[in-house]
Amino acid sequence: MSLQGLSFIGSSRGAAGGASFHAVNPATGESLDPPFHSASASDAEAAAAAAAAAFPIYSQTSGAERATFLRTIASEIEALGQTLTDRAVAESGLPEPRIKGETARTCGQLRLFATLIEEGSWVDARIDHADPARTPAPKPDTRSMLRPIGPVVVFGASNFPLAFSVAGGDTASALAAGCPVIVKAHSAHPGTSELVAAAVRRAVAQCGLPDGTFSALFDNQRAAAMTLVTHHAVRGVGFTGSRSGGRALMDAAAARPEPIPVYAEMSSVNPVFLLRDALTSRGPALATGLHASVTLGSGQFCTNPGLVLFDASADATPFLSELSRLFSTSAAGTMLTAGICKAYQSGTSTLAANPAVTSLASAAAAIGTRGAPALFQTSAAQLLADPSLTEEVFGPATLLVACSSIDEMLKVTNALEGQLTATIHGTEADFASAAPLLAAAERRAGRLVCNGFPTGVEVCQSIVHGGPYPATSDGRSTSVGTAAILRWVRPVCWQDMPDSLLPHALRNANPLGIQRLVNSSFTR
Amino acid sequence: MSLQGLSFIGSSRGAAGGASFHAVNPATGESLDPPFHSASASDAEAAAAAAAAAFPIYSQTSGAERATFLRTIASEIEALGQTLTDRAVAESGLPEPRIKGETARTCGQLRLFATLIEEGSWVDARIDHADPARTPAPKPDTRSMLRPIGPVVVFGASNFPLAFSVAGGDTASALAAGCPVIVKAHSAHPGTSELVAAAVRRAVAQCGLPDGTFSALFDNQRAAAMTLVTHHAVRGVGFTGSRSGGRALMDAAAARPEPIPVYAEMSSVNPVFLLRDALTSRGPALATGLHASVTLGSGQFCTNPGLVLFDASADATPFLSELSRLFSTSAAGTMLTAGICKAYQSGTSTLAANPAVTSLASAAAAIGTRGAPALFQTSAAQLLADPSLTEEVFGPATLLVACSSIDEMLKVTNALEGQLTATIHGTEADFASAAPLLAAAERRAGRLVCNGFPTGVEVCQSIVHGGPYPATSDGRSTSVGTAAILRWVRPVCWQDMPDSLLPHALRNANPLGIQRLVNSSFTR
Secondary structure, eight states: OOOOOOOOOOOEOOOOOOEEEEEEEEETEEEEEEEEEEOOHHHHHHHHHHHHHHHHHHHHHHHHHHHHHHHHHHHHHHHHHHHHHHHHHHHHHOOHHHHHHHHHHHHHHHHHHHHHHHHHHGOOOOOOOOOTSSSSOBBBBEEEEEEEESSSSEESSSSSSSTTTTTSSSHHHHHTTTTEEEEETTTTHHHHHHHHHHHHHHHHTTTTGGGGGGEEOSSSSSHHHHHTTTTOOOOOOEEOOHHHHHHHHHHHHHHHSSOOOOOOOOOOOOEEEEEEHHHHHHHHHHHHHHHHHGGGGOSSSOOOOOOOOOTSSOOOHHHHHHHHHHHTTTEEOOOSSSHHHHHHHHHHHHHHOOOOOOOEEEEOOOOTTEEOOEEEEEEEEHHHHHGGGGSOOOSSSSEEEEEEEEHHHHHHHHSSEEEEEEEEEEOHHTTTTTTHHHHHHHEEEEEEESSSOOSSSSOOSOOOOTTTTTBBBBOOOOSSGGGGGGGGEEEEEEEEOOOOGGGGGGTTOTTTTTOETTTTEEEE | OOOOOOOTTTTTEOOSOOOOOEEOOTTTTOEEEEEEEEOOOOHHHHHHHHHHHHHHHHSSSSSHHHHHHHHHHHHHHHHHHHHHHHHHHHHHHHHHHHHHHHHHHHHHHHHHHHHHHHHHHGOOEEEEEOOOOOOOBBBBBBEEEEOOOOOOEEOSSSSOTTTTTSSHHHHHHHHHHHHOOOEETTTTTTHHHHHHHHHHHHHHHHHHHHHHEEEEEEEEHHHHHHHHHTOTOOOOEEESOOOOHHHHHHHHOOOOOOOOEEEEEOOOOOOOOHHHHHHHHHHHHHHHHHHHHHHHHHHTTTTTTEEEETTTTTTOHHHHHHHHHHHHHOOEEOOSSSHHHHHHHHHHHHHHTTTTOEEEEEEEOOTEEOOOOOEEEEEHHHHOOOOOGGGGOOEEEEEEEEEESSSHHHHHHHHHEEEEEEEOOHHHHHTEEEEHHHHHOOOOOOEESSSOOSSSSOOOTTOOOOTTTTTTOOOOOOSSSSSGGGGGGGEEEEEEEGGGGGGGGGGGTTTTOOOOOEETTTOO
16 A cells, blocks of 8 residues: 555545655655644544543443454454565664564454453443342442543554554554544654554444444644544543653643543553572673663663662672674664654763762764663662652663662662663572562552563563653553553443343353352352 | 550651641530641652552452452451441541441441452453464454552542542442552541441551552542642542542643542532332321432532422422421531531522522531532423522532423433433333433433432442533442442453463463353353
8 A cells, every 4th residue: 555644534635735744764764755733722622522422332342342353353363474675674763573463462452352252251241130129228220330531542652663553552452442542643753653553544444343343533733633622522542752751741631621541651661670599699690681681672672671789799890891892893773753862862871970970881882873772880779869860761771770688679769750660680599588679669659570670561461651740640550561551441330220231241140251240159 | 555646658657847737526516636747748648659569469369369358458457346336426526327327337348349340240351262274364362351440549438438449439430449548538437437447457468469559548638639640640530529629630640740530529509200000109207308419418419409490380289398307407417517517508508698599407507517408390391590509518408490291301400510410200101202301411411310310429330420411520439339349440362372371261271160252141
């Protein structure tokens, strides 16, 4: 298909009148055709109105129907083949194997949610039978389950042009829950977004779903985005990006006449703790693993380890010298956009200029959009004295923090903001005294990794990709894994309702065969 | 025990320096001793600091330990006996049987949560085993469960001096989850609050829990409240009260450097739909039931039915004349406070003065704090033209809305704000065409009642007491029933963690014997 550069408003396309922009190949600086036309406020209004009209119908589809829809989207994305890969590589500067892997992950996510909703037990069906003989008052029959909240707006992420963009995790979980979705495509990869949005639109048509089930808008201004987030028909927002961008959406959503939830995944330095015995006994191996995790994808992951607390009472020399060697000899990698590269260079320059920080290694200065891996060191006391040292620098940099003891690590942990992850490397000997540190890390983070690295987020039932603010806007949820569906639902109770008027999940015969909590016992 | 009128800051008592106030007996206007001293901002700071210090310890207690704590609170409340009843009757103007029933409900709630957390499956434990042989990358072992968010502030409600106050539903659910609680007692019933807070403190001491697990502050200003809601250690807020009060807390919480969730239960008119055949065939019985529900507890329930849509194409005369007769002959009842009574009289006067509204019946004019039941009527067209007619009037009043058809009911429903409940009365013949109306009601409300009345909220596993804004701040939760515990938790994931470092709920041997989702199968 040839790209048109126009928004998708249900099955219609937006006008060509708005401010236009081009994607840019970050590896070459080349501007990529066609021009993309920013959606107008009235395009955004129309998309919201279409989603509102679709909701009463889409929210009543069965899990099986929505599962077919999600699988059709996955097949349509796979059918794009090399066309999609080439465009995503050109727009993101990410290598082809990464894009192919991310496409597989995107389709895998869609199919995982399909399996979840086809099975159906996720709705948390609860039934308490009536007891007309109870005194002093008869007990009514009450039954509850989770139901979709309404139209959801999803903001595509710069760093996952597929897995957290048009048909990424937020879209998959919201569509799975029964919520129509309006995507605001990221302006760094509009061509990739148009290809995927067209695939989703084909799936909507093939499955005979209401027109407003899915829309996707292009916009390199902020008008369409703010129109969507403040639109009365919109009931939730998913976002992955910067802290300032996420907070602006949170504030706008909280100031609405009817506030709505915003699930923003924003910033995290993902602390790594290297305990004494582990550091002494396997320093070079830790250096290899850490370097690989920091530089993976040019460090452009939200789970990138940006703060490494090590026990300086150990013999840290083999670890430090191997890590310095690896960083010094690393090639600079292409970053996603010129803006991201500029922010990275600014962040590393600020660190390098801080008198409390030593630069252990940095490769050749960046050229164009290539960011050089960088390694810094400070001490726990200096970090505690200067909280700016705990701020995220998005890219392949990390800050080592020398701690005099596990107690000092605990002190630093208690001073940290909310994090997506916390990682601990230790031996059995180390763990004997690590319980307070692990408990403190649990209070600060959504996922605790042992003897591994935080990059590479498993997509499964038990993953948590979330954490206290500012890691996310709302630490009470995850944006990866099947539990992400719980962000887009609310419980509804039916009291003394005739069986034929109940949702299938709550009927006496349990026609869906799902697990339910009946009179306080789990049963099928 | 004799009342001291001083706040509880952990096991210490606040100073007597602050602005003082007295409870007032609404039935007599009599001022009740002793004076209560408003907590200072530094009292609030101290309570927050104590809660923060308690959290690392209290959050690591077992479900069984917290169950013992909740049961001890219930026993200590019951031990207060007639002292508590007398004081609550004097402060609230509610009749003794209601206070005794509410005390039983309060203790029942505490024991229900004790049973839930002792059993333990509520934590939603999920386990996905490792697969080292998976390609292209090995699969790690990941395990997740729900963990408490941190210290919670609970605002006592005026209309439930026990069941939604110091040891009410919000306190019970937060303590059950593992969160320390700081109560801001409602200034209409400070003596009741002191008695119950002292009972909770005795339970804290008996169970050997950290001092800051529970505090309770008196404050008839706003200083302590705002200090608490904006305090960095506080991680969540529970509130039941007015829309303006709830919104003020929501706005303050959203503007914090680290925004926190506010669960505010605010206002609802709880629409009731009387369908054609039901209205024709059982008009007088509907009138009796509706009148009882509207006037129960002088109409001071959040689930009070304030809007009754009836199908005027039915023969509505028997219903209307019986309802008018019942309202005309109803005695005025004592309301909770002079302020609530004044607001009720202002609300009913505004309705009576609206040219679109007919007054069908109102009893003798109010005297002092006694509110007279009032019955009004308008049409669907007039209601749609004047949305102010859908605003809550807190007290024993209701507005009948004549609808020409079920389609017009649907139109009104789609124009309503979020509601706690929606109630439908119909026969099998009526229900044949009621599906769109029920679906619309589901999108607007948290609980759908069939052929009953919304007052009387069952406390159980499947109840939902919540609904879209402005019924509550956050329709994604319930404040009544066991699912209320889910408001105070967030998921945490452990990756490749040695078994001995995992919480008991996630260990291989399943030492708690709870239901878990293991490799996508529910198992024990």
